[in-house]
Amino acid sequence: MAVPSPPFSLSKHSLSNPPSFLASNPSLDPSKAPVLRPRNAFGSEANLGGVEQTRLRLWNNLKTNSDLRLQASRELPGLTKELKSDKSERMERIEHGTDLFDEMKQRFLSFKKHKYMQNLELYEKLAKDQAPKFMVIACADSRVCPSSILGFQPGEAFVVRNVANMVPPYENGPSETNAGLEFAVNSLKVENILVIGHSRCGGIHALMSMHDDVETSLIGSWVSVGMNARVRTKAATKLLNFDQQCQHCEKESVNCSLVNLLTYPWVEEKVRNGELAIHGGYYDFVDCAFEKWTLDYKESNPIDKSGKVAVKDRAFWF
């Protein structure tokens, strides 16, 4: 029976100094969690940023090269104990999580001091009600948070994040995504829906790698929503390599979601009346570029004969 232990509470009166920039200790110590990256990402501490990147890179190598670790333990018994203690220290770290949650506490207090208290009027207004102009559907991928890359501030965007930023069609029945859609369109009355795809998407990769027979994993069941995108991609990109095909599918899947949005009667009605605009977006974090387009809704034929979506106002920011 799960029993929550008593919470620690950070109330309005316990402001502390903002956390200092993380110590510039480049030595790799895998037993110490490389605490989350420095919060002063907005400052110009390029030098210290360089040190922090070193720590991250080394940590990544350790985490992902588990094969390497196993090999070492077989060949050099002397290192085994060290490796074992590394694992137990990791477990201890996970169990107590003190480093991570201390950092989190500092970040929240910093948010409170530098944003919340500096904009009390705005937050008091927001506390009563939200009136965002955007609904954003984005991937859960840790690299593509819409608040980070597009600068959405509290109150501006109602955000649904799922695997591979997919919108299932109306006939698929209830899901968390269309519950969010219904709330945003009918209750909050947002004026824009923006579906954002991105590069190197694991969900799209899974979609493109699926075998044609029955998919048993939950990931497979979910990403099958994008099957039309996969079919169109495979037809259009026969000469490209798999990675290029995936990139094509990432954008195709956004369009597939835009079409699926129109299967919801209350969405289609608002688009037709000009009360709601639907946009697609694509964030490429390899080259740091953002592409954006708007669905061109013509009552007679928003989707032309080949199954492609009619778009307008295409923009490319880099």
Next chain:
Amino acid sequence: MQSTTFHFLASIMSSSSRHAGMGNLSQEEAIEGLKKLLIHNDKDEQLNKELEMKIEKLISELLGTTPHDCHPVKRILGGFQSFKTNKFDVYPELFRELAERQNPKFLVFACSDSRVSPSNILDFQPGEAFVFRNIGNLVPPFNQLRYSGVGAAIEYAVVTLNVENILVIGHRRCGGIDRLMDLPEDGSTASDFIDDWVQIGLPAKAKVKAEFGHLPPDEQKRECEKEAVHLSLANLQTYPYVRERMARKALALRGGYYDFVEGCFKVWEVKTIITTPIHS
């Protein structure tokens, strides 16, 4: 002219960042001055686009209008440019790493509410947290036939990305929990999808009604916001891969609650207690 513009802007920005009011200029004087800048510069020279946007933004801030009064596309273009200049270009090595793979330590469940983005309130940086956002930050129990969206996220984060922490964050004034508490007792639904989704939280509602039924509705809702987090944490443990990793201490579950009325954030852990046999 350009230098005067910057000097003026700098004084406005520095004073507005010190406190909500103005520094040595009255609000009206500041707004008038900024407006004059826009008109004046139109005549002499082309104010560059970015500067123009900054001035417009300052004017709207001073007028107390909310940021989203601007044209939506301009708004996100500005946001992206700011991200690129202040983050992406400042940490190229880091972003090159991230482009190859993500290695987040957190899986976060948060509400879709526009006021509770985890990146804003907990300052998550790119690469740190795999974030699933839905109405009411609800996690349904493991089900291979339904709710594949949530299931896919948990499966991907836990099995493929090997996250070490799951954090479920509830919040005050949650519209999803409101709807849950207002659901009619006869099971009828007023919406296509919302009601179907929020009824995942029915066990939490039942508990709140039993323990806090004597409280006014608003306070019951607040209790339910937290109880729904407890429920989601319990439901998470019905996913086999979550349970397995918790058993070998490779994964920790925590709940959180963000109260933007009081300005506070609570975090708590999940610990499972099985007592020693009481009857042999």
